Amino acid sequence: MSKELNLWLDKLLSDIESVKVKRNSSRRIRIDVEPRALPALLELLQGRASYVHLSAISCVDWIDDDQFELVYHVWSYETNSLVSAHTRIPREPGVYLSIYDLYEPAGFFERDIHEMYGVYFEGSPDMGKFILTEWNGPPPMRKEFDSEAFVNQTFEWENYRPQWLKDLEEEGGGISIRPEDARR
């Protein structure tokens, strides 16, 4: 059954235009698809090939291309294979359709992506704060957010050369190999 289904799936996907399919192994399929076709593709996979398990939605910020890449990982218990459906949406305004009506767990993933990247999913049940409930800055996983600059502006650092260490070194103790020398 599952072999037939795999054959049928490969044939079907190769027939559809604007879909780029790459079968990485017997259990891994990568599909690149236009944003407007993605919900239809997922519905097809779910309904016809029993890709019922949405493992995750991941987001990649391609700041040089001015695009967000959304990756939908769906798993089928029938064919025992994972489909990663990649799609790219423009970075501005960063709005996309929710697939909450197809996969209910998508609500969490979309809320997470909204929090970390600022991508808004239309039709998602809740786009409120999720994990960063006490964060008021920009979405921190966007490439333009400079975490290091933020940290240097917000926090102070422990002195790495305190007086007691200098005293120890005068007596001949202390750190024998300094970290910057060890890295060289």
Next chain:
Amino acid sequence: MARIDCPAGPGNGDDVTKDKTENTLIKRDDESFPIEVRQERTNPLANVFDGLVRFCQARSMFMLHYCTGCGAIELPPAMTSRFDMERLGIQPMVTPRQADILLITGYVSIKTLKRIILTYEQMPAPKYVIGICSCTVNGGMYWQSYATAKMLKAYFPVDIYIAGCMPRPEAVIEGLKDLMGDIKTGRANSWKKYFQNYDYYLGNQQKLFGENWQTPTDIVAEAQHYNLMTDQTLGEHTALLEKHQQPLQALGMSLHGQKEKA
């Protein structure tokens, strides 16, 4: 294991500058912190009694391990039969109100830090704080992260740091033994620094959590109770706290999701 004798405030070097811009921690050099010197009592018998009390304190400590990060994984072997912390009289405790030591094991996110401060303030004095792992000293490998607090001792005083990523159970035990030694000799009095310099610690907390930050514990009243009020206890930050402070209200009781009618 590296044991760091923790002075009261951050930046215990000579390159400390006063910088009070928005979003920056308040820096302060150590000299401005009042230093507690243990007074020898005139009655020799009282000194013997004090020594006995400190010995007993050092030999029976309840430990609240606040497992924030990876370092927590070193505590089960330290507590159980292999390294057996309990032979030193240290055993885990479930609530902050009955604990003597607060162990912070690993990185502290800003959300977690709020809870840690609530926990710390609930503990009865004398209380001791141990920061385990490099993350509690200076952010460790998460130094670039927007979500973690870097220096634990900017928000409340720390008695002993056990550096390492992660320190082995031997190092943890060694640090605890150092703390016991400090208690016996009367040097472990960081909990007094919190009351004596509350304005400084509260200022750093407010910088991170916002002006409306308040805890259920009335630290100023406790400082008065312990007779630890100094000129550093009150200041601009405690004044700000008083301005925003809201009286505590009892939590609403609910049954089967139905809110109690007021």
